[in-house]
Amino acid sequence: MESASINIYHSNRENLSMNDAPTFASTDTDRxxxxxxxxxxxxxxxxxxWTQPEHVAKWWGPNGFTNTIHEMDVRPGGIWxxxxxxxxxxxxxxxxVFTEVVEPERLSYTHGGDExxxxxxxxxxxTEKDGKTEVTMRSIFESAEVREKMIxxxxxxxxxxxxxxxxxxxxxxxx
Numbered sequence: 001m002e003s004a005s006i007n008i009y010h011s012n013r014e015n016l017s018m019n020d021a022p023t024f025a026s027t028d029t030d031r032x033x034x035x036x037x038x039x040x041x042x043x044x045x046x047x048x049x050w051t052q053p054e055h056v057a058k059w060w061g062p063n064g065f066t067n068t069i070h071e072m073d074v075r076p077g078g079i080w081x082x083x084x085x086x087x088x089x090x091x092x093x094x095x096x097v098f099t100e101v102v103e104p105e106r107l108s109y110t111h112g113g114d115e116x117x118x119x120x121x122x123x124x125x126x127t128e129k130d131g132k133t134e135v136t137m138r139s140i141f142e143s144a145e146v147r148e149k150m151i152x153x154x155x156x157x158x159x160x161x162x163x164x165x166x167x168x169x170x171x172x173x174x175x
Contacts, residue, residue, distance in 0.1 A: 030144035033151070035160040036136035041171045043126050046133040047104035049170060050124070059170035060084070062155070062162040075101055080109075096122075111139075118150065135164060 039046055049055035053072040060067050064087030071081045080096040093113055100108035104126055112119030121140040126133055137160055141147040150156040 031141050031147055033139045033141075033147065033156055033160065034136065035157070035164060036134060037164040037168065038129065038132055038134045039168055039171055040132050041175060042131060043104050043128045043133045045174060046135060046167075046171065047126055049167070049174060050126075050135075051103075051107070055170070055174075057082075059166040060163060061166070062159040063087075063166065074098060074107070118146065118154075120146070120150070135167070137164070 049059070051072075051074045053069040056072070057067045057069045060082075061084045066085045068083045068085065069080075070083070071079055073079055076098055078098045078101075080094075080098070082094050084092040084094060086092060094111065095113065096109045096111045098107065098109045099121075100106065106126070107122075107124045109122050110119055111122050120142070123138045123140070125136045125138075127136070139147075139150075139156065139160075141150065147156075
């Protein structure tokens with residue numbers, strides 16, 4: 001039933017402005033989280049603000065988070081090392097290793113903590129749709145148990161929705 005309501009809502013979203021656009025989340029398998037949103041922005045701009053540290057530092061992460069980017073080398077084998085600063089003052093160390101970069105269509109990477117803990121595979125696609133861009137983030141976890149832990153303890157679904165919401169707000173300032 002949840003998938004049906006997502007699909008119905010999904011089909012009506014094109015009439016919304018960028019800041020009002022809903023963000024959709026689903027779990028196609030017991031190991032995945034899929035979050036997507038349609039942005040009223042050209043694909044090249046969305047790619048640019050996703051892959052350049054001076055932009056991504058301003059919108060990445062859930063509401064209230066800020067970022068310190070230590071390194072961002074967007075190429076296969078390249079590393080994106082950063083700290084997400086939570087609104088409560090907690091620092092979250094992150095390390096991404098890019099495995100595939102197809103500009104401006106797709107990024108694939110492993111994402112985990114500084115020591116590789118809770119690592120998962122992420123595939124982000126940027127699909128052009130009549131001058132707009134649909135971003136889909138697919139996170140694939142080692143097991144259903146790890147996926148559930150990330151939902152329960154880290155708020156992965158809500159955090160992903162908020163991250164794409166912040167991206168939408170940031171894109172509005174770049175057009």
